[in-house]
Amino acid sequence: MGATIKDIARETGLGLATISSYLNGKSVREKNRVKIETAIEKLHFEVNETARGLKTNQTRTIGILIPELNNVFCAEIISEAEDILRQKGYATILCDCRTDTRREEEAIDFLLHRRVDGLMIMPTGEDGRSLEKFLRRKRPVVVLDRKIKDLDADCVLVNNEDAAGKAVERFRSSGHTKIGLITGPQDIYTAAARKRGFQMAMADAGLEVSDSMVVCGDYTIQGGAKAMRKLREEEPEITAALVANYEMTVGAMIEINESGVRIPRDMSIIGFDNLEFAKASAPRLSIITQPTRQIAREAVGLLLLRLSGDRQTPTQTVVLPTDYIEGKSVS
Amino acid sequence: MGATIKDIARETGLGLATISSYLNGKSVREKNRVKIETAIEKLHFEVNETARGLKTNQTRTIGILIPELNNVFCAEIISEAEDILRQKGYATILCDCRTDTRREEEAIDFLLHRRVDGLMIMPTGEDGRSLEKFLRRKRPVVVLDRKIKDLDADCVLVNNEDAAGKAVERFRSSGHTKIGLITGPQDIYTAAARKRGFQMAMADAGLEVSDSMVVCGDYTIQGGAKAMRKLREEEPEITAALVANYEMTVGAMIEINESGVRIPRDMSIIGFDNLEFAKASAPRLSIITQPTRQIAREAVGLLLLRLSGDRQTPTQTVVLPTDYIEGKSVS
């Protein structure tokens, strides 16, 4: 098939080691450099990363395992992470487990067999046993967006409690007291954390939160619409609501537009993520945004740090702040 | 590090070939099968796919190269393709070139060096020279959603002209004659094809299409809002509009809701993709949907066919039909 370094050696009359040195950026006599480059050009040589990987016991490949690619938050993180990784010479193997813990475990094994050098995972399951396999093999793992108990891995989170708190704060500053929350399934870390933050902030403000003021949807567009309908039915006196992920924000906005409720006159809204959607909304939607690119950057940074050999620095949990972006949907 | 087949051989007292046979599903004496399985269990053996790949000159890895992961259409296709591929034992290396032809070329080389067995690409660039490299190495390429001139590769498309035609047909059946189109940049294959289909259908129906009745946005949410604003300003007498991708549909809907225009009373709309969004919209949005899962299935099927050794069947272009899903946004 393709040419190998042997062919280059033969063509140039040099030894294998010289070619290898050249390929790995070590110093090579100018004259030989030219020779090698000519031969490479002529024979269309390209390094065989597989062979290299076998020898060095490194694949220069990272596994990214996520619950759902069809979720803009996931997609944004991946897109940024993949970009940085590729610049550093790492390939990204993507696995989408469709929010299914069985598939997630299978994917972990799959990536293990593939000998990926490291793993970035936004976990679906709550327990880290299958991840231990990675750690045991000294392969770094970075957990994204969610926390896993008793797992000694680096972790990049967002301050979800604070995010919800900020929203409550903003509503209060405009005088709202009857505030609703639409969050996600309580077995999802972020959904639970946002609820917790919401309740704490409300309690701090001395505001009541009845059960029906908090609706747990399913993090989808339709779920968001349904949740908003339910919230308004059961708690009609509510004047403000926080919707705690992007897809549900889209759904909630659709529902509100349909019911003829005017934002912010009849109801104030704070949504989540996707600045582009918020900007296009009318009136411009106030949102909590998560720093997806920075999450990716931190996670990749941590992974690269461990990959570069640093296994002794204790594992750390990076907690990134969210931003509140003022629109015109709160009054 | 991990155990190798040598360790298994030593542990069981068998030869390397026997272990290898077992691993590759060839028949092995029952007694030995048990021995081997016990040893594998005991030593936590796992095949090294890298070594296997070096020997067999196959990586069992497919490259997927796309213009933008933050685009639900792309994300849906990838998510389905990755699922099938993994079930077949193939890993998926994802490359997002951010709609940048330079990055796209780099990614092609990157994947080539990685010796992926095949490539699925939704091209950004219009010329296929860098893809020729793949073909020359006898690695199958499947082109998704867009066509590349003079490239002898399998291709999976959607009938974009017909999609636009269907929408025009639907509008006409309700008596509309002043129909607008919001499509994408004309250097994007699908955007141009949808425009072409729209114009042909209008011409067939004997309807006029002035320049300002067709607005080319940029396939983003904000672009969709802007395009709808422009369309209504320049052609206020329009009573119906087709929006030719999902992101722009979201934007257009936002703009319409804001301007107080009622759907479908004041304006009929047909959007594109994402049934979930359409269902949640109020009134339920009529849309053209593309069969993302089937696109993925066809593409993977073609790739697997070539990978299984069939290089002689002439390359084919599969054209999939779109669906029109009736909502309540046309009257």
Add this chain to the structure above:
DNA sequence: TTGAAAGCGCTAACAT
């Protein structure tokens, strides 16, 4: 069915 041995393309020690 099984074992012995060669070799895939590369890197890395060692020698020069």
Add this chain to the structure above:
DNA sequence: ATGTTAGCGCTTTCAA
């Protein structure tokens, strides 16, 4: 700086 050599973990003849 360069050449020689061994070997990474596997598959695959070839013989038994």
